[in-house]
Amino acid sequence: MSDDLAAGSLALTLDITAASRADAAGIAERQSRRLAALFRAASAAPRYRALAPVSPHGAVAPLTDWPITGKRELMRDFEAAVTDPEIRLTTLREFIGVPERAGSPYLGRHWAWESSGSTGEPALYVHDAAAMAVYDALEATRRDSPRPWQRCFDPLFLGERFAFVGATGGHFASHVSVQRLRRHWPWAAGGWQCLSILQPLAALVAALNTLQPTILATYPTAAALLADEARAGRLTLRLQEVWTGGETLGAGVREFIEHAFGCALRNSYGASEFLPIAWECAAHRLHVNADWVLLEPVDAHGRAVPPGRLSHTTLLTNLANRVQPIIRFDIGDRISLEAAGPAGAAGDAGTGRCACGSALPVVQVQGRRDDTLVVRGRHGRPVALLPLALTTVLEDEAGTFDFQLLQTAADALQLVLGPQAARGARSRERCRRALADFAARQGAEGLRISTRAQRALPLGRSGKRKRIVALAQKGC
Numbered sequence: 001m002s003d004d005l006a007a008g009s010l011a012l013t014l015d016i017t018a019a020s021r022a023d024a025a026g027i028a029e030r031q032s033r034r035l036a037a038l039f040r041a042a043s044a045a046p047r048y049r050a051l052a053p054v055s056p057h058g059a060v061a062p063l064t065d066w067p068i069t070g071k072r073e074l075m076r077d078f079e080a081a082v083t084d085p086e087i088r089l090t091t092l093r094e095f096i097g098v099p100e101r102a103g104s105p106y107l108g109r110h111w112a113w114e115s116s117g118s119t120g121e122p123a124l125y126v127h128d129a130a131a132m133a134v135y136d137a138l139e140a141t142r143r144d145s146p147r148p149w150q151r152c153f154d155p156l157f158l159g160e161r162f163a164f165v166g167a168t169g170g171h172f173a174s175h176v177s178v179q180r181l182r183r184h185w186p187w188a189a190g191g192w193q194c195l196s197i198l199q200p201l202a203a204l205v206a207a208l209n210t211l212q213p214t215i216l217a218t219y220p221t222a223a224a225l226l227a228d229e230a231r232a233g234r235l236t237l238r239l240q241e242v243w244t245g246g247e248t249l250g251a252g253v254r255e256f257i258e259h260a261f262g263c264a265l266r267n268s269y270g271a272s273e274f275l276p277i278a279w280e281c282a283a284h285r286l287h288v289n290a291d292w293v294l295l296e297p298v299d300a301h302g303r304a305v306p307p308g309r310l311s312h313t314t315l316l317t318n319l320a321n322r323v324q325p326i327i328r329f330d331i332g333d334r335i336s337l338e339a340a341g342p343a344g345a346a347g348d349a350g351t352g353r354c355a356c357g358s359a360l361p362v363v364q365v366q367g368r369r370d371d372t373l374v375v376r377g378r379h380g381r382p383v384a385l386l387p388l389a390l391t392t393v394l395e396d397e398a399g400t401f402d403f404q405l406l407q408t409a410a411d412a413l414q415l416v417l418g419p420q421a422a423r424g425a426r427s428r429e430r431c432r433r434a435l436a437d438f439a440a441r442q443g444a445e446g447l448r449i450s451t452r453a454q455r456a457l458p459l460g461r462s463g464k465r466k467r468i469v470a471l472a473q474k475g476c
């Protein structure tokens with residue numbers, strides 16, 4: 001296939017299908033070809049012209065010669081790090097500032113979303129149409145379905161009633177993606193819905209009961225909460241599949257969700273820097289879409305860690321997006337990465353392939369383990385406050401990113417504000433009020449919320465900061 005990504009979706013799908021069956025050498029060949037094209041495209045951006053490693057005789061420098069970068073550098077030098085000179089941070093901020101525009105193109109040709117992530121630094125991402133076509137084709141081609149026949153006839157899931165439950169109040173990657181597909185195929189819009197995780201649980205359950213989705217896509221903590229509602233008989237769905245992502249999924253939680261809904265669950269791994277990083281196969285392993293995205297697990301000094309060893313963080317290189325090149329970008333996740341073959345019982349050392357037949361590398365993701373807080377509600381009934389909802393309230397409604405929320409008693413929370421947060425009396429009150437209003441909407445009663453500032457927020461045992469910490473796990 002030509003590296004002109006606009007070559008067409010059929011050629012793209014054929015290439016992705018071929019790469020799905022390719023061996024490690026076939027995947028490596030695609031990586032090096034696309035990396036060279038990415039470097040050429042990146043040279044149109046002043047920042048990358050300055051950063052590009054110099055290599056003798058005009059040869060393409062290896063990826064590991066490029067400097068590590070991150071959200072702070074991206075935002076500090078934003079306009080110099082994009083290849084479309086019409087992109088302006090002011091117009092992008094204006095665009096992102098209107099929630100109703102989620103799913104429509106920025107400048108009529110790019111797709112944009114915002115992200116804060118666990119490191120607490122908000123960033124803005126722009127993806128071109130060719131990159132979006134790659135994400136779509138990867139989802140349609142590689143996402144393993146427990147109902148393979150259904151997928152043969154409907155690879156884009158357009159005949160499904162699809163409910164995404166998550167953060168819907170702004171331009172967040174998952175929300176934008178669903179809204180974009182709804183606009184692209186308006187005849188399917190009735191069956192595709194985004195439901196806010198911030199609404200009272202009873203309202204969310206009622207909306208799902210009305211929509212009757214066949215596929216539910218959400219975060220593991222939200223899926224577990226909804227599974228609890230199903231078990232109690234308040235949520236009555238006939239789901240065919242549950243999709244999860246965004247947080248760590250434990251084996252016990254998976255079993256609970258699958259049992260409560262009576263269907264299979266498929267997990268995935270994605271990021272704002274590249275949407276569909278990895279998909280779960282029938283052997284329950286997460287395969288990286290390594291023909292389009294490169295992951296480098298590294299230690300605290302940016303040095304590569306060996307296969308199968310847990311990294312300190314991960315550097316991501318996006319081989320599909322040319323408008324905002326993402327090269328060796330620190331995404332903050334701790335992962336271990338290994339070849340599909342030799343690991344455990346699910347791989348075959350002889351063929352270098354997983355039991356599912358794929359030679360794409362396998363990733364395990366650690367971290368993203370914020371807690372669900374269970375607080376006292378009306379009539380003594382416990383109320384669950386989801387971690388994603390709590391962080392969205394603090395980030396979106398209170399404008400605070402550097403924090404840790406600790407549960408100190410069944411009816412008490414303490415918000416600890418870090419050095420990057422505005423910590424004046426008015427800011428503290430805005431945070432407290434936003435949390436109190438949200439908790440009250442969920443049915444909490446008599447919840448005491450205190451705030452305090454701290455010079456540095458503690459890191460957990462994993463080396464990453466846990467932002468939402470439940471009562472029993474305060475020491476984590």
Ligand SMILES: [Zn+2]
Binds near residue numbers: 284354356357358
């Ligand atoms: Zn597999």
